[in-house]
Amino acid sequence: MKIRTMKLLIKEGTNNVIKNKLMSFASIMTVVATLFFLGIILLIAINITSNIEAMKRDLEITVFLNVNATNYQREEVVSFIEAKKEAGVITEYRNETKEQMYQNIKESLNDDSLLEGFSVDNAAESFYIKLADPNNSDEIITEISRFEGVNNNNGIGYGKEELDKLEGILKVFNYIVMAVLVVLMIVSIFLISNTIRLTVFARRHQIEIMKYVGALDSFIRWPFIVEGLLIGFIGAALSFFITSQAYQWLQGVINAILANLKLSTLRIMEFGPVAFRIFIIYSIFGIVIGGIGSLLSVRKHLNV
Amino acid sequence: MIRFVDATKVYSNGVIGLRNLTVRIEKGEFVFIIGASGSGKSTFLKLIMHEEVPTEGEVYVNGYSVHDMVQSEVPYLRRSLGVVFQDFRLLPNRTAYDNVAFAMQIVEATAREIRRQVPLALGLVGLSKKARAYPDQLSGGEQQRIVLARALVNNPAVLIADEPTGNLDPKTSIEIMNLLEEINQRGTTVVVATHEKSIVDTMKKRVITLERGELKSDVQKGSYFDEN
Known part of the structure; x- marks a missing residue:
């Protein structure tokens, strides 16, 4: 035309x-x-x-160690996380020691009588990990759950499913x-x-x-x-x-x-x-x- | 130029338009098609324009086989024809000039060609001075002249007129007919369907008479009541 x-x-x-x-x-x-x-x-x-x-970016993977985890087992987990951070898979993480956990619980309960029988020794150390890409969560969770020091009974938490x-x-x-x-x-x-x-x-x-x-x-x-x-x-x-x-x-x-x-x-x-x-x-x-x-x-x- | 070979047209409602018509119109001829209403005049013209196709037989127009034609070719057949209607069919919202130019725009003529050809066509029909008038400002005869200019502007090989004087008074009718004759003398084949005997009688042209869809007579220099 x-x-x-x-x-x-x-x-x-x-x-x-x-x-x-x-x-x-x-x-x-x-x-x-x-x-x-x-x-x-x-x-x-x-x-x-x-x-x-x-x-999703704000989501943290929560990893609890066993109450009786040894220092060596703890170091294993820390070095794994550090390595992953080095590789850029993990953006940041923070650590809550047994003492901190005990203190936190104590503060939130606000009543010492309820803490009877619960001591720092019964508390567990935990790590809060943030991922660069939330889609990598399954992989990280699988890898981290292989460590002996990690509590595999409800010890790992992640809100991704929701x-x-x-x-x-x-x-x-x-x-x-x-x-x-x-x-x-x-x-x-x-x-x-x-x-x-x-x-x-x-x-x-x-x-x-x-x-x-x-x-x-x-x-x-x-x-x-x-x-x-x-x-x-x-x-x-x-x-x-x-x-x-x-x-x-x-x-x-x-x-x-x-x-x-x-x-x-x-x-x-x-x-x-x-x-x-x-x-x-x-x-x-x-x-x-x-x-x-x-x-x-x-x-x-x-x-x- | 135009050739009907044993052409029959039966409409879907069973009405017979044409029955076994064989007729031949040569280049440069002036032919009247006459007959009463329902004699097949309109069907004859419709077959030439590929408005209808024959049920049986063959129709050739300007080198096109109308009976066996793909739809995409139809516009080109029609470009080789100029058509004039009893009811003019001008576009009311366009001037005389634009009505004629419209026919050239449709065939994708250049603006220069349009500026050259349209005044020529208007001059030929004697309406140069009314180029800017709208159809409703013109008399019936003037409107029909515009239609003629429109039909001619693309230099068709054949001009087809269906009752071109049907809505005009006798004096104007004669003027239009003279114009058609002039156009014919310039080399265009002219086919006019009409039932006005006075015109046919005075013009002394070839007359093809149809009756109930059949060819009744075909006479050179005939008149309305020739019964050869």
Whole structure:
């Protein structure tokens, strides 16, 4: 197709959107609503994922030594941890001696009578290990549990399973969202295809004349497709604007609440870093919805 | 140029449009197709334009086999034809000039070609001065001239007119017919379906008469009531 023809067809399609104000507006609004919903869900998912990641980074592996662990056995564990730290697998660790544990328990119980029969000798030394990559946890836990000094009866603790469960729930949530989204997209496509159908009907005489003069099918179809794409894209841009405003407002509100609750780990992400990605996703969705909507209508009603 | 070989058209509802029609129209001819309503005039034109395809037999137009044609070729067949309708079919929201230019945009002519050809076509039909008028500002005869200009602007080999004077008064009808004759004299084959006997009688052209879908007569320099 020649460039001047392309220009002409794009102009025709744009004019259709303007001439068909009311239906174009209605279609644009359904696209806005669909994408707004998509965006909110997407942003919720992104936030949950990033917070889970942050929590994972904060997770510690707790390793208790046996009460009667020898000094040599203790050194074995320490040197293993040190080596792993050297290798960059472990970012940091801290150590709680028997005395510290005894003191901690004593303080938290706040009643010496309950400590009867419990002495420093009965307390166990422990290590709290942070990993560079939480996915390495299984490996580290297996390796560390081989040491004789380590208490293998509930002596090793790690909260990853709980987070994995949370991620599992997130996945199910994602599937449900997908299903709702598909329904919304179908509704949008239907509405756009209806708008285009009206344009096709309004211009049936022109189409007829074009056919008699020998217009190629593509020449007749393209203005309608341009119309659909344009509706999709305008809807996407508008929806992006609304989403960004709504999100930034909500971000401020929720972060303030989280700060008040002293939940420092949990926080709502900034919009800036994901803005471009969201915009691209919106545009693609908008254009696809618009394109499919008009194609359906053109195929069904143009009959050329 | 146009050749029907034993062509039959039966519509899906069982109505017979044409029955075993064999006819041949040479390049440069001026032919009237006449007959009562339902005689097959419209079907004849529709087959030429590939608006319908023959149920049986063969139809050749400008080197295209209409009876056996892939859909993607149809636009090119139609570009070799100029079509004029009884009800004009102009685009109401475009000026006379733009209506004619539209036909050239569709076949992807350059802006320069359009600027050169459209005034020529408008001049040929004698409407240079009304180029900026919209269809509803023009009389019926003037509108039909615009349609003629539109049909001619791409230099088709064949001009097809379906009742071109059906909505015009007798004086204007004669003007349009004279214009068609002029176009014919410039080398374009002209095929006119009509039921206006006065026009057919005065023009003394070849007359193909159809009746109930069959060829009733085919006379050189005929008149409406020739019964050879």
